[in-house]
Amino acid sequence: MYHSVGSCADDPYRITVSPDRLAEQLRWMRRNRLRGVGVGELLAARAAGGGRGLVGLTFDDGYTDFLSHALPLLRRCGFRATVFVLPGRLGGVNEWDPLGPRKPLLTAEGIREAHAAGMEIASHGxxxxxxxxxxxQLLRAETVGSRTLLSELVRAEVSGFCYPYGTVDARVAAAVRRAGYRYACAIDPGRLSGPFALPRLHIGQQDTPLRMALKRRLHPLRRRAPREEAAPV
Incomplete structure (x- = not known):
């Protein structure tokens, strides 16, 4: 799970990775015979009995620095990723972060550019x-409404959703499934599990290759306890 890629000088929420650090992290993946893909591609490969060596890469919020800093690095490695964007804030800024700094968000054209480059475009509400x-009513607008707008924007099916702030409960997960998505990403979904409560691992500026290796080894241990299936019928 990534967010912004740029300068880390003013980063109160620790959501930014510098281009140099991201490049180092992607090179580590490639050296270890791992290949970054979008979450939809990863899930499809696993459903078909494959997926070995694939890593789902996600970039939340849809910052414009994805195009300027992340996309060239992904292309260089032959990687893809999922970009979770906000169609209700096209060309806006991250007003939900009270401490700032203000960072510009992708415009409609920027989202189409990322999609044309092979990135999976998915909803962040x-x-x-x-x-x-x-x-x-608001929950339906944030789930169904965002999917409709994004599908029209990129002229393709939008299959993925990411819960803002990573917060999810069974009611929200069920609403996301009813909206027509095929999967949804959280951070730590608690007792929920399944395709509508996918846990992710935060990757930040401090994650050197050694820390990446440790995180990869330890992450599965977080999900071993019995869980409740998300979005029950």
């Missing part, structure tokens, strides 16, 4: 709000 506190 409309406006980046905690969906667990939404009423049903």
């Amino acid at each position: 409309l406006t980046h709000i905690d969906l667990t506190g939404c009423d049903e």
Whole structure:
């Protein structure tokens, strides 16, 4: 799980990775015979009985620095990724972060450019709000509405969703599935499991190749306890 790629000088939430660090991390993956792909591609490969050596790469929020800094590095390695964007904030900034700094978000054209480059475009909701506190009307707008807008924008099916702030409960997961998505990513979904509560591993500026190796080894241990299946019928 990545967010912004750029200068880390002002980074109160520790969501930024410098281009040099990202390049180092991607090279580590390639040296270890790992290949970065979008989450949809990873899940499809696993469903077909494959997926060995594939790593799902995600970039949350849809910052414009994805195009300028992340995309060239991904292309150099032959990697792909999923970009979770906010169609209700096209060309806006990350107003949900009270401490700043303000970072520009992708425009409609920028999203189409990432899609044309082979990246999976998926939804992060409309406006980046905690969906667990939404009423049903707002929840539908953030899930169904965002999927409709993105599908029209890229002229392709939008299969993935990412819960803003990583917060999810069974009601929200069920709403995401009803909206037509095939999977949804969280951070640590607690007792929920399954394709609508996919856990992810935060990767930051401090993650050297050694830390990447340790995180890769330890991450599966976080999900061994019995869980409740997300989005029940």
